Amino acid sequence: MTSASFPVISALDALTGALFLLTALGVVATRQVLASLQLFILQSLLLALSAVLLGIGLGSPHLLAVAAITIATKTLMIPWLLRHTVSAEVYRTREIERVLNIPSSLLISAVLIMVAYAVANPLLNAVDVPFAQVNLPLGIAAMFLGAFTIAVRREAVPQLLGLLAVENGVFFAGIAIVPNLPVIAELAAAVDVPVITLVIGLLTRQIHRRLGTTSVGRLAALREE
Amino acid sequence: MLERIVYNLLQVFVVVAFAPLVEGVTSRLKEIIQSKRGPSIFQPYRDIWKLLHKDEIVSEQSSWIFRAAPYVAFTAPVFVALLIPVLTRYPLFFAFMGDMLGGGFVLALGGFFAALAAVDTANPYGPMGASRTRMVGFLAEPVFIIVFLTVSFVAGSTIPYIVQTRWVTPIANFFEPSHVLLMIAFLMLILAEDGRIPVDSPSGQFELAMIERSKSLEYSGRGAALMKWAGAMKLFVLIIIFLNVLVTPWGLAEGMGLGEVLLAIPLVLLKVLGFVLVLVYIESSLAKLRLFRITEFLGAAFVISVVAMITRLSGV
Secondary structure: OOOHHHHHHHHHHHHHEEEEHHHHHHHHHHHEEHHHHHHHHHHHHHHHHHHHHHHHHHHHHHHHHHHHHHHHHHHHHHHHHHHHOOHHHHHEEOOOOOOHHHHHHHHHHHHHHHHHHHHHHHHHHOOOOOOOOHHHHHHHHHHHHHHHHHHHOOHHHHHHHHHHHHHHHHHHHHHHOOOEEEEEEEEHHHHHHHHHHHHHHHHHHHHHHHHHOOEEHHHOOOOOO | OHHHHHHHHHHHHHHHHHHHHHHHHHHHHHHHOOOOOOOOHHHHHHEEEEEEEEOOOOOOOOOOOHHHHHHHHHHHHHHHHHHHHOOEOOOOOOOHHOOOHHHHHHHHHHHHHHHHHHHHOOOHHHHHHHHHHHHHHHHHHHHHHHHHHHHHHHHHHOHHHHHHHHOOOOOHHHHHHHHHHHHHHHHHHHHOOOOOOOOOOOOOOOEEEEHHHHHHOOOHHHHHHHHHHHHHHHHHHHHHHHHHHOOOOOOOOOOOOHHHHHHHHHHHHHHHHHHHHHHHHHHHOOOOOOHHHHHHHHHHHHHHHHHHHHHHHHHO
16 A cells, blocks of 8 residues: 555645645744744644544544544644743743744754655655555654754743644654554543643743743853852 | 737737736735735736836947846747646647757746846946846756756656647655655745845845846836846746746646637636735735845755755656
């Protein structure tokens, strides 16, 4: 069975993958904190869409459950949690100060995507699953971009979103390689991720209350009082 | 053979005749969105007509470049209209005279002469606009090259007539990630090349903030009319390349009959109207970027086109 046997679904999945990668790039590059949160929500929706498409294509009801869980946690619960733990002031901020400026971080992102394809190619020979052609390299690329977001950003909330984007990338690759993962594993992830969000959100709230800023990139040096 | 020549000239006529209309519709729609009534959609025609009947004043200090530039700028899009599929799906008489790269060079020649002419008069605003245009230009160049490279790699040809059928046969090709990404990158390029928001404000009257428009400030009379017309035609040609080669190669004439070719005119204009709606939406919902933020905008376009190329080369 190859992905050529359902051309329309694989084409739509490829389109979803492309947009998924674009949103990952957007999370790296946007200035406004609120916009990167919205991009993350969009990315999660695209992940769910890809899961639905794969579920239809492979006839796997597990993937539909994955899509439902993704929508419930990542597009509803996590934004809600972040809104309520971190003060609204943070969302209005623009991140002027970054480790790298936007054009160079975009160029590095392009290199990372190339690396992701280079890494995925040998793996693709090993896994003979339809849709892995699209999902595996793009998922790995989104993973790299998420990790890069954590490295390049200095605000706490975008860094958290980078972490969640890594998680999205793992899922995006995972749903193609292991379409029949037990739902219990997905549920475990679905509980973990909001808890992480809650913890980091509360931490950010504390940092913001103490220092009046959430630029955690500046917290590298110790200072005695 | 004779038909192909006639249709080719008809394409040129369509580009020359309807380009100001596109500009008129765009500005009218923008005004409507801002809750104003706006000028008539035929206002650009009236402007051009009025300017053609006015005296032309040319600075004594300027050289022949200043006088030649409007004609070069006007001829460039006309020439490109011979090469690209405006109305028909099959190649016309002059189609093999140049490929997409050739068309890009010819369009760039018009821009080059306009920039030289802006420097020529030593009006303080002209050289500033010219240097800014060059800055946007050299940032846009890599994106152009990668888009063309990918497109011609996919189709195995650089002739636009061959490229256009590749993306829609079968229709699943339309949703290829590389295609979608290329469309986005090319759309951003059009915004930058034509000086649209967020790169430049086409209706701005403030000389210090101008990029594209300040190059033709010194022209009057016939020169100004030609420059204005040339600007409208350049946008029209870019839209046609975008729509007919990259996005929606539908509605073009398949057969050799005159009726079919004439029917293609309203269909193509309808597609252009759709594009104009998108353009107006973009222009009304975004703010103009600061000059040094343009790097970020075009950097994003570059990365998108590179990603399109990677996904293509690795066979997704």
